Every structure is written in C-alpha cells, then in structure tokens.
Amino acid sequence: MTNDLRSADLLEPPWTTTTKPYGTALLELARERPEVIALGADLTRQTETDLVRDALPDQFVNVGMSEQHLMGVAGGLARAGRCVFVHTFGAFATRRPFEQVALQLAYPRLNVKVIGFMPGLSSPGGPSHQAVDDVALMRALPGMLVCDVADATEVRQAVRLLADHDGPCYLRLKRGEVPVLFGPAHGLDLARAQWLRRSGADDVAILASGMLVATALRAADALAAAGVAATVVNVPVVKPLDRATVLEAASGVRAVVTAENHSVVGGLGSAVAEVLAEEGGGPPLRRIGVLDTFARASSAPWLFRHHGLDVQTVVATAWGALGRPGTPPPADDVAVETGQYAPV
Template identity: 45%
Template structure:
C-alpha cells in the first residue's frame, strides 16, 4: 500500500496595507476632520444661488466637485482632460452671468492653462473661481503633480485674488465669499478628509484679511494654508519650553493684509514665515517685501519648500524631509532663538 502526503497549504498572505500617494491626507492620526468641505459648501450655496455652476477637467472625484455634481447634475459640466477648454468655457459662462467654480489640479491650472486664466479670466475681471487641488506638497506623486510654485506664478497675475485656506473651517466660510467677489479668484484646495482646527480659535474667514490666532512675546509665526495648523501645533509645543509664540494666519495671499503683517513684525520678536510652497515667490518673499517697502528693517526666517523639484513618497516622510512637519518647525525655531 502506497501512502501519499497531502501537499502543504501555504499560509494566507498578510494583506499589504497601502496608501495612495495621490489622495493621501495630511491630517494627523485621530485628528478631527470634515469630509469634502469644499464640495459640500458649494452644493449648499448653490441651493440659494441658481447661477452657480461647477466644472471639472475629468477630476471631479479628486477635487470634491463630485459632491456638487451629485446635488446639482444639471449645473455640472465635465470638460475632460482639457484644462485650457475648462477655463475658457468658465470665462464664457461668467460673461453671461453665471458664477463658475472650475476645478482641476493646481499644476494644470497654473502651468498648463495660465494664458487662459490670465487673458480670458483675469484681464476682463470675470467672476470665475479657479479651484486648484494638490497645492504645494499635498501629494507624494512627485513634480508632475506637486504645485510647489503656483503662488509665485499667480501672485504676478493682475486682478486675481489668491486664497490659501488652513482647514475645513476656512474652506466652508471662503466659498460664499469667493462666489460674491466681483473678480476672479484662485483657491488652493484641501480635499478629502480635511482637518478642522480654526473653530477652536474664535476665527472667522474674511477675504483679504489676516487673523491673529495666538498672542506671544517671543516669536511670531506668520503662516498660510495648512502650515497654520502646523504653526499652532508648534506654538503649543514651544509653550512647554516657556517660549511664547504668536500665530498670524494669512489665508489671502493676494491682496495681502500688509497692515496686519507690519503690526505683527513690530517689536523685537523673532519673525518666521511658514508656507506649503517654494521659498521663491510665495509668502516669505511677500512678507519680506512688505516690511522692506514699509521701511521696517526686520530679518525674516522662511520655513518653506526648497527651490528644487521634490521627491515622490509618503507625505509624512516628505514633510519631515523638507521641513514642513511640526517637529521640524519646533527645531528650527529653537535653533533660531539660540543664535
């Protein structure tokens, strides 16, 4: 009698946990977030304002415009992968009294379709709201999708209002004000599960205005976009070391609230700027120029992305590598204070 041995059954493979670099969230583990705040805010506003329309360049899901599409399908226009046509069509809609919100990735709105944004929208001063997703270092997909220079490009465009929100609160409050603004706007979109932090600071978004979120006698952090969240976290950590830190949030990059910046830089506090953007042509240079033009001779310490094409990878790793993480900010401030 011949005996046989059953073949060994391989153990089930462990499921590999993966995170899409494209849609990765910059929220901290356990942090309070709001899903798709821009999409929901636009859909709510459209209930009151029938002239609002939404457009996308085949990226509705990745710009949270799909929320608007599902709520108002008859007022949504899918333009396909044609960003120049997207902005040109939005300009035509604005010419006949509609209020378009045109969404795509920031790299495509700025690098690929700049001429259409500039001459079709900004030059005639049309009420078109360009919504740019994945601004700065909010994706790990590398230079083709990292819009690290969009502020530098668009700050030079006449007539254009540029907004860089911190969180879901900023986004929800900014949408109605952008729609009511007479001229064109560019919004650096935070999409997906967006942190919610500013409602703890008695904050209200006001287009064109900065807001002091914390007072402090040793350091002032002048920040914009998601870096305001990091500035607030850094201020709390530094407080444990008896370093008193003020935080000035600058959600509108253009027009810049120069009076608030000059006031914040008064005295002998260390002045640090924080932005999710290249160090060239963004908030740091805007603040430095504002102080120089006003005759305020102050040194400005910039915390920003380097003037280079960035690597691909996981967002936490990239933020550590390029100095945008909370720990990196704390270390930089401590170093500056000891020099």
C-alpha cells in the same frame, strides 16, 4: 483697527477631520444661487464636485482633460453672467493654462473661482502633481485673489466669500481628510490675516498659511514649553496681503518666520519679505517652505519632514532666528487615531 483673537474660534487638539467640506459647501451655494456653475476637467470625485454633478446636473459641466480649453469655457460662461467655479488639481490649474487664466480670466476680471486641489507636497504624485508654485503664478496676475485656507471650517466659509467677491480668485484646497481647527464661531475674512496666538510680549511671530497653520500652532506650543513666546498669525489670503497685520505682527518681535506648503519663491514668504523690506528696519525673516527644488513621489508625511515643512523645523527655525543657544526643544509627536489630525 487691530484684528483680535475673538474672530478666531480655535479648537484644542486633537483636531478631528472631515471629508468633502468643499463639495458640500459648493452644493449648498449652487442650490441657493442658480447662476453658480461647477466646471471640471475630469477628476470630478477628486475635486468633490460629484456632489454637484449628482444633485444639480444642470449646474455641472465636465469639459474633459483640457485645462486650456477649461479656462476659456469658464471665461465664456462668466462673460454671460455665470458665477463659475473651476476645478482640477492645483498643478494642472495653474501651469498648463497659465496664459488662459491670465488673458481669459484675470485680465477681464471675470467672476471665476479657480479651485486647485492637492496643494504643495500634500500630493504623493511627484513634481507632475505637486503644486509648489501655484501661489507664485497666481499671485503674479493683476486682480487675482489668492487664498490658501487652513481647515474645513475655512473651506466652507471661503466658498461663500469667494462667490460674493466679484472677480477672479484662486483657492488651493487639501484633498481627502481635511482637519477641523476652527469651530463654528470662526470668521474667515478675505481682507484680514488673523491672530491665533498672541501674548503681547512675544519673541517671534510665525505667519502661516494653509496646511502649515496647524504646524505653526504646534510649533508655538513646543516653543512656549521652552520659554519662547510665539505669535501665530493665520494668513489665508496671500494676495491681496493684509499688510497692516503683517507689520503689526513683526513689530516688537525679534524674528519673523513664514511657513507655507509651497516654494519659498513667490508665495507667502516672498509676499511677507516684500512688505517687511519696503517698511524697513524690521526683525530678521526666515522662510519655511519648499526650498527651490522639485520633490519626489512619496507620502505627504515623509515629504513634509524631508523638506522641512514639519513642526520640528518650524521650532528649530524660530529658535535659530532668535539666536537661542543649545538644542531647540523637541516637538512631541502627537499620536492620532482615525478621524483625527496632527501635523507632522
């Protein structure tokens, strides 16, 4: 029943990066499946859908800057039998058209995939562009599958898996350079969280989603060097949450840490807290994420450090949750060259 390490084809750092994994995968899917249609509201290159626009113009529609209308058109196309992928930045896909997503997509359970780019603090654009509450909003909608993947390999696999999932989905995607953490044998499973590190005698379990998965892996390395064994679980699907794996990860450890590029209100940390509280008797939980605040318009590395979404904060949080004395071990900064990726 348990999900072992074999389904994860985890590569060793330094991780490389790639560009347009999403657009490439969507184009491939759209070529195979004429019922697939890519919708956007401006931001075509930014959402990698220029690849579909240029190769398959009949399967691409730009409705202009009108996100409420965008969701309505998506609903109409889906009701007429299309498999609709809707694209904009995550902040614009979930805040302004929340009612339209709720009533025209989620409530009728239509086959529409809402793709929100620039998750959390990966946007330098300040509160207007930073989707730090998108997971919370989408998670509140009945029937909505909410997905935050960790790397380019998962992005490619998610496109196909979401297309095969007959119902509404929300997928948040890093824009630009996307790290490659997983090899081709990796198997993303929408029903399963996935063990990435596991010793069988772990002190702490780190449950991470999206961009914080790489961060959690690096933190686990730093903790291991200081004699702390950390489980790392990749939780790509925040809803429906893989309850069994969450509980299994929490059993036998002395602390659980969640890590997400999102507000600690309503996202992965909240979802895990709900499961642990309902089960009762579990270890203490610490949540890493944006601490119920609006952020500034600054670079992603600065924001990740400033708001504690960095490796050192994950290390310190786990260290503190375990009640270890003294200073937490330092997380070494990894020097990366162009085309390589390391979390801050």
